[in-house]
Amino acid sequence: MKTPAAPRPSGKGRPPKLLTLQEASAEFGPPYTSLRDLVIEGVLPRVHLGSSSRIWVRRQDLERLIEGSER
Secondary structure, three states, X not given: OOOOOOOOOXXXXXXXXXXEHHHHHHHHOOOHHHHHHXXXXXXXXXXXXXXXXXXXXXXXXXXXXXXHHOO
């Protein structure tokens, strides 16, 4: 089992706009598999970068999803 990656710095002390699912899991708490399922179901939008198969999500989309579920 891989150790989750630490969040990457994004210059000027700001958090990165894009996160891998592993980074999102480490920072926000939901398991990687739950986040992956949300992407597959279309609930959490995926960002495609070139021909990479890595799944990226926008921090803003994840924060909105979490805020919406707290109501």
